[in-house]
Amino acid sequence: MDETRHILVGQSPRTRQVLHLIQKLGKCRWPALLLGETGTGKEVVARAIHNISAQGPFVTIDCSSMVGPLMESELFGHVKGAFTGAASAKIGLIESANGGTALFDEIGELPLDLQAKLLRVLQEKEFRPVGSVTTRRSDFRIIAATNRDLAKEVEKGTFRRDLYFRLNVINIRLAPLRERREDIPALINHFLARVGGNYTITAEAMEVLLSYDWPGNVRELENCIQHMVAINSGPLLHVADLPSNLQNFILQKKSQYLTAAAAAPPQAAPAQTLAAPAPPPVPDPVAGPSGVIPLAELERRAILNALEYTKGDRAIAAHLLGIGRTTLYRKLKEYHMENR
Ligand SMILES: Nc1ncnc2c1ncn2[C@@H]1O[C@H](COP(=O)(O)OP(=O)(O)O)[C@@H](O)[C@H]1O
Numbered sequence: 001m002d003e004t005r006h007i008l009v010g011q012s013p014r015t016r017q018v019l020h021l022i023q024k025l026g027k028c029r030w031p032a033l034l035l036g037e038t039g040t041g042k043e044v045v046a047r048a049i050h051n052i053s054a055q056g057p058f059v060t061i062d063c064s065s066m067v068g069p070l071m072e073s074e075l076f077g078h079v080k081g082a083f084t085g086a087a088s089a090k091i092g093l094i095e096s097a098n099g100g101t102a103l104f105d106e107i108g109e110l111p112l113d114l115q116a117k118l119l120r121v122l123q124e125k126e127f128r129p130v131g132s133v134t135t136r137r138s139d140f141r142i143i144a145a146t147n148r149d150l151a152k153e154v155e156k157g158t159f160r161r162d163l164y165f166r167l168n169v170i171n172i173r174l175a176p177l178r179e180r181r182e183d184i185p186a187l188i189n190h191f192l193a194r195v196g197g198n199y200t201i202t203a204e205a206m207e208v209l210l211s212y213d214w215p216g217n218v219r220e221l222e223n224c225i226q227h228m229v230a231i232n233s234g235p236l237l238h239v240a241d242l243p244s245n246l247q248n249f250i251l252q253k254k255s256q257y258l259t260a261a262a263a264a265p266p267q268a269a270p271a272q273t274l275a276a277p278a279p280p281p282v283p284d285p286v287a288g289p290s291g292v293i294p295l296a297e298l299e300r301r302a303i304l305n306a307l308e309y310t311k312g313d314r315a316i317a318a319h320l321l322g323i324g325r326t327t328l329y330r331k332l333k334e335y336h337m338e339n340r
């Protein structure tokens, strides 16, 4: 296992505060509740807390991936013959976590009946495997993670209040990446170091990476870097190597800029200035009096931009535009640009 996977990278004040809390929490065995959007590093934090105490196993229980009747047996195990298909006895995740840490990921997805059973394990350290008449013991530290607002779920009645209070002794809120952009360069270096090789991001590409909003947070950034390294042998990683979601973002920004330039009224020059006044923005000839440019025109320009950028390479242009090659050919025909 690559141990660098569990290092929490970042120097922003918010990340430093999280590192500080991890140090404190690592020394005790209280429950912790990790809150944050997907990909913000909840699992990294849980492992970091566990690694400080370094006691027993670390077990991740992904409540969103377990469904239906098998969920209870995944958690608590079952005895042989407990239900059709239970050919042998099975130890559940709760029992495997004995003596260590259990991370309940996406705990908001846990159904109410299992919430009640989990609460019992936390209080009594006891549980019963499916089909068993005897109880067993498991004592573990619980860390719960969620991207939901659990307090709201409690109000709605979909999450047990008593379990919520039990879990919410100490909570750590992980900020979305767009609210701590200072962490982005360090994270990029970390991911680049992990793939090995001697890669560098160009200044233009870095500018895009710093201004994108990262809805998938650090996970999306990690995937983005892996994509760039996969399609370019390096050492320089360019804007053209960015994956399609970022290419769309660039095109969107360009068209916003064009629309804004077209809509801006000509500015009156300041009364007295020594510097040469900036020329008034040229209104877009295609825009009507409202200044709005029709979508088809923006699409045509995006295609032109992409072809210009790739020096006519249609396969890469289609990739940059985030569309298939046949769609690009169809659109070229539509806009009478087959000869571009
Ligand atoms: N601060 C960080 N430093 C280094 N890697 C991080 C950091 N935050 C997240 N990651 C990486 O991003 C990915 C998603 O993190 P994860 O902890 O699974 O997020 P979550 O559980 O909140 O969805 C993982 O591959 C993880 O290693």
Ligand SMILES: [Mg+2]
Pocket (backbone or CB within 6 Å): 039, 042, 043, 105
């Ligand atoms: Mg996760």
